[in-house]
Amino acid sequence: MNNNAIGIIIAGMILFGNTGYGFAHSLVNSEKVERSNSDFQSREISMEVSAGRGTDIRINNNNRNIEIKTWNNPKVKVVTTLYYEGDASKISDEEWFEKLSLSVKGVGNTVRIKTTTVSGSGSYMMNGQSYNWSSSANNNYGNKKDSKRIIIYVPKENKVDIESIYGDVTVTDNLDKAVIDISNGDLELQDLTSLILRSKYGNVNAGNIQTGEFEFSNGHLNVKNVQELSLDTKYSTIDIETADKLNMISTNDEYEIEEVGSLQAQKNYGNLRIVKLTKSLDIQGINADVKVRNIASSVETIKFDDKYANLLLPLRSVKSYTINYIGPNSTVYGNFEKKAYTGKAFKTSSFDEKFGSDNGQSGDDAISNSKFSATVGNGKGASIDLKCQNCTVDFK
16 A cells, blocks of 8 residues: 555444445555454544424434434434544544435424435545545455444434334433334334334334334344233234233234233234233134133133134133133133033124024034033133134133
């Protein structure tokens, strides 16, 4: 390398999101070298914009890894780090942000932050000399371990709206309200008062959430404790520690819930595992296996409308309940005496037309598994209504 040449090389935080490519300013002779961050000087650059209490913060991220932190200042600050040779002092932070495709602007009651993929090539003038830059993968300076993310500081009480593609997003502090749309990237969250989430082809880890609405597909979702959450999920693995109230639409997912109060679901295919149910369960679906390990004595209602499923609903801790069951070609296990069907939950005219009589059977066979009622204790406790064709149901 010519010792008289001045080269500016950018690395560190400006890594491509999932490809692992580095971004570098190189000399005009396009000399290719393999160097580490320790070979260069470093400089932190930043931009900030005022953000009052009612200001929305909108982040549009493409192919970058970003980290979001909260602070007590009424403004938004974006920070990144340069690694360089020569004298970079004559280029301002604003100029570097433009070269690095980072934009921070305040428009009315909104602060907009935009990051885009650094690609192609360009040039700049310094000390009367022109220097080229490129984003070639061959100029991958530094390494992932030492590289920093783009850091965005936001006021905790402000609403944050994030749209991200091909990049990981980490929120290291608690937030009040957030709307997040992320694809092809992972998301790390702490506690939130309110969260609207859309995610596909990525993994999400979240802390405690008071209220939430999630659309999630092709990934792994892990949530700690939630008060009220609505889920629309597909082809995913969902882990939830505790939930007061869940509403979900699920297609071919694997659900693991440690404890839930009330759960209402449309579950088609896949599995649902609940360690403890404390209040109510209402599920419609097909080919959805459901296993509840422990049904608390406080449970009030259980209702199923399913087919081609295996159900585990142990009633050992429930001392008083009434069961009404309809379902041809099923096998039912329980510590109760089956009697003639007296339920009303599924007694519609179309269903009665098919199952209103003995379904072509007589005597004990007529109520053995296809249609029966049962009462345990005084029958004034939990109300359990099931319609499940071609199912295996275990109440023991």
